[in-house]
Structures are given as structure tokens and as C-alpha cells.
Amino acid sequence: MSIKIALVGNPNSGKTTLFNALTGMNQYVGNWPGVTVEKKEGRLKKNEDVVLVDLPGIYSLSPYTLEEVVARNFLVEERPDVILNIVDGTNLERNLYLTTQLIELGIPVVIAINMMDIVEKNGDKIDIQELSKRIGCKIVVISALKGTGVNEAADIAVEVANSKEPAPVYNYSGVVEHAIAHIEEAAVHHMPEEQQRWYAVKIFERDKNVLEELNLAKEKLEHIEKDILLVENKLDDDAEAIIINERYLYIENILKGCFNKKSLGRLTMSDKIDRIVTNRYLALPIFIVIMFLVYFISIGSIGDWTVGFMNDTLFGEWIIPATETFFTNIGCQGWLVSLISEGIVSGFGAVLGFVPQLMILFLLLSILEDCGYMSRVAFILDRMFRKFGLSGKSFIPMLVATGCGVPGIMASRTIEQDRDRKITIMTTGFIPCGAKTPIIGLVAGALFGGSALVATSAYLLGVTAVVVSGIMLKKTKLFAGDPAPFVMELPQYHAPIYTNILRTTWERGWGFIKRAGSVIVAAGIIIWMLNHLSIDNGIKFITEETGGKSILEILGNAVSVIFRPLGFGDNFEPAVATILGLVAKEEVVGVFGTLSGGNAEMGFNLALNGSRLAGMSFMVFNLLCAPCFAAMGAIRREMNNWKWSAGAIAYMCVFAYAVSLMIYQFGSWFSGNGNLIGTIFASVVAIFMLYMLFRKDKNKIGER
């Protein structure tokens, strides 16, 4: 018979790292709280009969956010055979608060104290044996990162699961215990004995979910309410606060004598770093400098060199000519050689050329995430976001979205308030994801000599677009209201773990290559065909002799009119690239690769007549407009309403169009080539946006 072990603990306590170590799976690990929002299952490497369930990190069993609901529902309804409670040794008191609640569930509990190396480094001491005796649970010391003690923890969990003995419950103070005993007797006596206490405590706390689930008779509820009120009057506090207080008193008592905190009041290395990194005045400049360095290395310097080598030498001089020679020599006809070299190899190569650049970018972002810096950025941006009515919670989805927009949009589930969640879903797509990075690289390489400033400005533009949208949307009735409070525990800094970093980098890069090998290749074939077929006097193949407009050109020209005010509507290629970018953002680069026979940068440069302004406008529009179909699907799933989904996508498109219009029209005006009508339109848009940004927030006043 299989055994089910639930991994439960506070956010960022190391559950997923432990899960990966025990199952051999590769779940994403991040050094910030809230990485896991759904439960994940895997089988123990050593014993296939043991199923491990990685639950989202929670602070308590009082469900406030969606991931807390997921964890609590699993524990209460599915009742695993044993709970392996991961406790962060550096925050013992707060982590044990959850332990006290887990014990009440009546499920056997094993405690795994993680991060003991940091505890010891801080000079703190935990008497494990004594602590185990006082709590009544087996305790094992582990280092999930280094993999020490993890197998022992699993073995003990299996042993405890087989014994089926729940941990002994602890007693509250007299009056509280008296009331709970009354509730047990009156309301949950019919339940299995081991479950009675948890339900009774929850009824005492007036937990809405439990009261709904139990659906107690009115008289019974009134009777119980009298007991609760009696305790509340006696202790002069509300029931929930009384239980919280009781639990912390219990923790304080058990830790007396077996936990010696020498580092109390002393600044740790993380605290010292945070004094500078999260400083009120220095934080934002430091963040901008770091992001500039990241993009300078990945896109500007080393990255630019790798792209140059991949596109010009590897594909331009070696692979594409070799492909053409090979297929010509074996006797293939010219059109097929062209289809393979231009349609497949060039399009695929143009996208693949950006892989080294992307790998470097992913590697650097992974280092920042793993060492703990990125969670500080959420804290830094919360200060800024809050002024504009947004919550720092919105940054976590944005952080995830730097890899891929789909999980980024899904990460918005951690936001409790519906209106804040919707704003986050609508704006997360503004952050440049991995697939959009080649667009930035293309523009920077083709028109700006590979300048890192282009990439940095693209990233900052994404953040600015989020802030501006947040301000404008928050002032509308639909999204009015104060931002949700953002409480996030800042994890300790640690040296990046190379396995985590390499795994994340490789998987993100491999996902990109796989996509290039499927969607981009198929799209390349279609583009090539549309570019070589004409519908003048029936469908026919275009040759040098026949000439004529291709289907792609006709379609592209029809659409390009829309983009003429944005500066990239003179030729059909940018319009085609923008539309196909909806299938997959990598395809934007793929189109130029296919249409220019492999040299995407040259094709892009020609299509925009070498205009830097048009290039910037093109990049901004493609970064901010509707995301790819996969991300649109995620928006639809998360919004769970087609009107909201369509509204979100329409908003992104309109916003992107407005920003690009202003960039191109004002830029042209400043450079002396301005178009009067275009400038008037851009001015109207700018005035409207400024009005939306700075108008009085009537809803806020009304609320006050």
C-alpha cells in the first residue's frame, strides 16, 4: 500500500528543494516566497510506493490566499499519512507556529529543521533532542540545498506513517481549553477522535470555511457562541487573537532552554547587505545599475558577440551555404532548395542565433533570483508601487514573467484582491519575457550597434508601463481601492547554488530551442510559401521571370496601413512579423530571418529603411502589445471571463499603440521630420494619458 507524505512549511523554507532531492524531479526552485502555488506530486526515488506531495508555502491553516486554501484543503480533506513539516531553523518561533496547527490536525508529523548551517553560522544553538521531546514529534536536521539528512527525513516519515500515531496535542490555558472541550462535545463529537480537536479550535476561531462545512444547527451555534464570548470577555480579546497568543506562549515555553539565540539583536550579513541594497535612496539606482549590467553582459557585450557569431558566421557563412550546396548537389530543384535554406534553416537559425544571448541573460537572472536579490526588488518596488496604488505582490508575477509570460500570469493567483489580481494579469505581459528578448536583440543589433541601453530601456519601459497602467486603471471605478497589504519575508542571502542556476538556465533555454524547432519551423514554411506564391491570374509560383506580388506582401500591405503612424508601416515585413508575433514572439525575428535569407538584422534594417526611431517604435509596440497565444490562453483561464480577457488584451494593444505613436511622432517632430496630423494625434493621446495619470482620484476620496 502506498504512503502519502505531505511536505508542509512556511514559504521559502526549502520544501521544493527537498521535494526535488527526494523525487529526482526538477520542480522550479526560487529564493523568494510563493514559488509554488499548486500542489505537486512525485514518487520517492528510493521507494516507488511513497508519494510525496509538495504543497504551497503557508504561514497558518487559516486560509487567506489561494495557495493557503490549496494546502489546507489537501491536509483536511485528503489527510496524508504523514506530514513532513519543513522548519526554517533561522526563524524557529514563526515556523513552529504552523507546526502547532499541523499537530492539531491529528495527522502524524515529522519535523525537518532546514538551514541548520546558517543557524550554526549565526552562533545559535538548538537542542534537537530536547525540542523533539517537548513537542512530541520526531525531529531531523536537514540541509535541503546540500542534500544532507534528506533521505533520513524520508525514512523517518515513512516509519512514523506506518506507526499511524499522531503527535500529542498540547493544552491551551484553562478557560480556552474549557471552551474547546465544550465545542468538541457539542459540535464535533461524531467525528473521528483525532480530527475533533482541529475542528473545535477552528470553530472557536469562528473560521468561516469550517463553519460552512459543518453547517451546524442554529441552536448549537448559539450555544457555542456563548462559550466563545465568555472566553473573549475574560481574556479581553477576540477568539482568533486569543488562539494566536496561546500558540506563541506555548512555543515560547517549549523553546525555553532548548533554543539559545546568540544572534539576537546582532546584524547578520544579510541585514548588513540589506542596509545598502534596500536603502530608501540607493535601492532604485542600485537596481537600475544591476539590470543595466545584466543586459550589458547578456545583450550588449558577450551576448552581442555570440549573436554575431551565430547569425553571421555559423548560419550565414557555414550552415546556410552548406545546406544550399548539399541539396543542389543531390539534385533537388531550386524552389525546394530555397524552401529548405530560406524557409526552414534561415528562420530557425535567426531565432536560434539568440540562444547564447538568452542563456547568458537567464543565467544572470537565475543568479540574482537564487542569491536572494530579486525578492529584495519586490520589496523595493512595493514602496514605489504602493504610492501608485499597486501592491508589491504584483512584482512576483512580473519576476516569473521574465522567463515566460504564461507562469507569470498564473502567479497572479497569489494576489487575494480580485481587482489587484486583474490589473496584474493585464500588465504582467508588459515585462519582456524570454521570447521577446530576441526582438530587443534584433533592434539593438540592427540599429543601435548592440547597445545595452536598448535592452535596459526595454526592461525599464516594461516596469514603467506597469506603473503607468496601474495609476490609470486604479483611478477608474472598476479597479478602485487601496492596494492589498504586501507582507513578504526576505530570505537570507546565500551563494547561488550552481545546480539550481544551471537547471533553471538550461530548462528555460531548452524550452526556447524546442519552441524554435516546432512553431518557428512550421511558421517558416508557411511564410516562405506565402512569400513565393502569387494570386495574380490564379495561384502561381513566383520566379525571377514571372515577378508579381506575393500573397504575403498583399496581406502584409493590407495590415501595414495600421502601423504607418507608428513608423513601421512603409513595408510589409514589419506588419507580418508583428501579426505572426502573436503566434509566438520569437517568430518576429523568424520572419525577418526567413524573408532575408538568414540575416535577420539586415532584413530588419532594410524593412525599416534604417530608421532608429521606427525601430524603437517597432520594438516598443511588439513588447507591449498582446502577448503570444499561449499567454492569451493563460489570461483567459485566470480571468475566467471572456469579456475581461478580451478587455485585457485590447487594453494592451491600445496602450502599446499609444506609446509607440507618441515615440514615433514626437521623435520625428524633434528630429525635424514631423508630420503635423500625426503630431496632433500623438499630442491628443499624450494629453489624455496625462489627464488619466494626474486627475483627482475620486474613488479614493469617496472611500475615505
Add this chain to the structure above:
Amino acid sequence: MWPTVVVGILVAVLFVAIIINLIRKKKKGKSNCSCGGNCGLCSMGCKSDNKE
């Protein structure tokens, strides 16, 4: 003539295989996002892969 036919068929097979694969993925509910349907990367989505 024959090399063109053989290579042409291979290209057609490749194209059809990619399209079938994309449709199959879509039906399975796996999004074609940049995480490539890899749950290890995708911290929230792609749950269908988790029980492998």
C-alpha cells in the same frame, strides 16, 4: 526529379508532424509557452506533466 520528390515528402512530413504535435499538445491542455511544457520550469502551470 527523385531527390526533389523524396526531400519534398520529408519536408511535408516534418511540417505535418509539427502541426499534429502542436494540436496534440493543445488537446492535452499543455500550453506552448516558453517553458516548453516543462513543469520543472513552470512554477504554476503545466500541471498535467507533474505525475510523470
